[in-house]
Amino acid sequence: xxxxxxxxxxxxxxxxxxxxxxxxxxxxxxxxxxxxxxxxxxxxxxxxxxxxxxxxxxxxxxxxxxxxxxxxxxxxxxxxxxxxxxxxxxxxxxxxxxxxxxxxxxxxxxxxxxxxxxxxxxxxxxxxxxxxxxxxxxxxxxxxxxxxxxxxxxxxxxxxxxxxxxxxxxxxxxxxxxxxxxxxxxxxxxxxxxxxxxxxxxxxxxxxxxxxxxxxxxxxxxxxxxxxxxxxxxxxxxxxxxxxxxxxxxxxxxxxxxxxxxxxxxxxxxxxxxxxxxxxxxxxxxxxxxxxxxxxxxxxxxxxxxxxxxxxxxxxxxxxxxxxxxxxxxxxxxxxxxxxxxxxxxxx
Numbered sequence: 001x002x003x004x005x006x007x008x009x010x011x012x013x014x015x016x017x018x019x020x021x022x023x024x025x026x027x028x029x030x031x032x033x034x035x036x037x038x039x040x041x042x043x044x045x046x047x048x049x050x051x052x053x054x055x056x057x058x059x060x061x062x063x064x065x066x067x068x069x070x071x072x073x074x075x076x077x078x079x080x081x082x083x084x085x086x087x088x089x090x091x092x093x094x095x096x097x098x099x100x101x102x103x104x105x106x107x108x109x110x111x112x113x114x115x116x117x118x119x120x121x122x123x124x125x126x127x128x129x130x131x132x133x134x135x136x137x138x139x140x141x142x143x144x145x146x147x148x149x150x151x152x153x154x155x156x157x158x159x160x161x162x163x164x165x166x167x168x169x170x171x172x173x174x175x176x177x178x179x180x181x182x183x184x185x186x187x188x189x190x191x192x193x194x195x196x197x198x199x200x201x202x203x204x205x206x207x208x209x210x211x212x213x214x215x216x217x218x219x220x221x222x223x224x225x226x227x228x229x230x231x232x233x234x235x236x237x238x239x240x241x242x243x244x245x246x247x248x249x250x251x252x253x254x255x256x257x258x259x260x261x262x263x264x265x266x267x268x269x270x271x272x273x274x275x276x277x278x279x280x281x282x283x284x285x286x287x288x289x290x291x292x293x294x295x296x297x298x299x300x301x302x303x304x305x306x307x308x309x310x311x312x313x314x315x316x317x318x319x320x321x322x323x324x325x326x327x328x329x330x331x332x333x334x335x336x337x338x339x340x341x342x343x344x345x346x347x348x
Contacts, residue, residue, distance in 0.1 A: 083121050
């Protein structure tokens with residue numbers, strides 16, 4: 001096992017100020033609709049150990065992080081998602097491989113209010129607050145989120161008939177701003193960052209409902225998981241510069257932000273897209289042809305507004321609800337990695 005020694009921080013968020021001064025995080029420093037972030041993942045240094053320094057006016061050196069793979073995180077208008085009506089208070093949605101995470105953000109907090117997992121919609125009984133604003137050095141808060149869903153599930157086990165399953169997840173989150181200073185990534189050096197440490201404990205309780213004379217809810221399993229994370233964010237970037245999940249002093253997941261404003265990161269152009277769409281112009285539908293499986297698409301108008309975004313299970317996309325005009329179609333794989341960008345023309 002490799003051993004790495006360097007000062008490490010937590011979820012760093014940079015706000016305006018002069019170099020090497022404390023900063024404050026506000027609601028304007030978290031993701032907004034239309035934001036898209038590309039992160040580099042380091043799998044080489046997973047299971048390495050490290051020392052973590054906390055405190056004021058520190059410097060953290062992460063220039064050694066490797067770019068072994070990349071993924072893309074995007075944030076969209078919840079109204080554009082298939083199950084928007086289930087999450088009426090959501091102001092932000094994040095698609096992933098399984099569905100969507102829905103957030104509510106205002107000037108005081110950012111909280112998770114629910115998730116869409118395949119065909120299951122789960123509105124949190126008690127939303128989980130991720131951030132309380134403003135955040136500055138020595139700030140800390142705790143919150144509890146509760147998701148409680150019941151799913152129809154007809155089966156018989158040892159002559160006992162079951163008609164539904166109940167899953168209750170209780171999440172205990174503690175966030176602490178434990179340091180500030182400057183951080184170096186493979187992309188650049190950033191002054192004025194906050195170091196934030198988070199501890200999350202997830203407790204899952206599973207029950208089954210029996211039918212007949214002894215109809216009742218029966219507990220069948222309890223599980224718990226603990227997640228410790230350190231992250232660094234700069235102001236105006238709206239995403240972590242470095243994010244690391246650990247178990248004790250052992251790295252379990254590590255990534256850094258490929259900041260396009262700090263380095264010349266090549267962006268795929270329409271002409272380079274490996275995807276073919278037809279017919280184009282389209283009327284009622286367009287078919288995506290690609291040697292890679294497309295799992296998620298976004299359609300933008302020529303002003304850059306996201307008109308539609310959703311997970312797809314077929315390579316045929318309906319366009320009958322789009323107005324006649326020109327659009328950009330972005331296609332992603334199951335890991336939210338951009339595959340291609342195509343110009344789409346719709347005529348009715």
